[in-house]
Amino acid sequence: xxxxxxxxxxxxxxxxxxxxxxxxxxxxxxxxxxxxxxxxxxxxxxxxxxxxxxxxxxxxxxxxxxxxxxxxxxxxxxxxxxxxxxxxxxxxxxxxxxxxxxxxxxxxx
Numbered sequence: 001x002x003x004x005x006x007x008x009x010x011x012x013x014x015x016x017x018x019x020x021x022x023x024x025x026x027x028x029x030x031x032x033x034x035x036x037x038x039x040x041x042x043x044x045x046x047x048x049x050x051x052x053x054x055x056x057x058x059x060x061x062x063x064x065x066x067x068x069x070x071x072x073x074x075x076x077x078x079x080x081x082x083x084x085x086x087x088x089x090x091x092x093x094x095x096x097x098x099x100x101x102x103x104x105x106x107x108x109x
Contacts, residue, residue: 001062004040007033009066014051026050 008017011033015021023030026046036042044059058066 002040003042003062004037006059006062006066007036007042010047010051010054013066 011017011019011022015025019030019033023033026033027050028046048054048056048059053068055064055066055068058064
């Protein structure tokens, strides 16, 4: 798969195949997209940064799936976020209990 074909697939997925929408999403001029298509090239880093869930491997090689499955999201990072939210939640319960004057509830939360 050529870079032009990959860029066309990206545009179809992220911008309904429209050059102007893709340019807007990337923050570049329409002519930039047109030039990439003509020259069979693109800004790999820009596409990776601006196109959610796009596969870096696919961008580089054209092999595999264009979109990374949501099931492949970093589980460790999600676990860290959940733990942080639980700590924040517990602190809020403690603050509510203190505001109500219920120090026994704050100690047990």
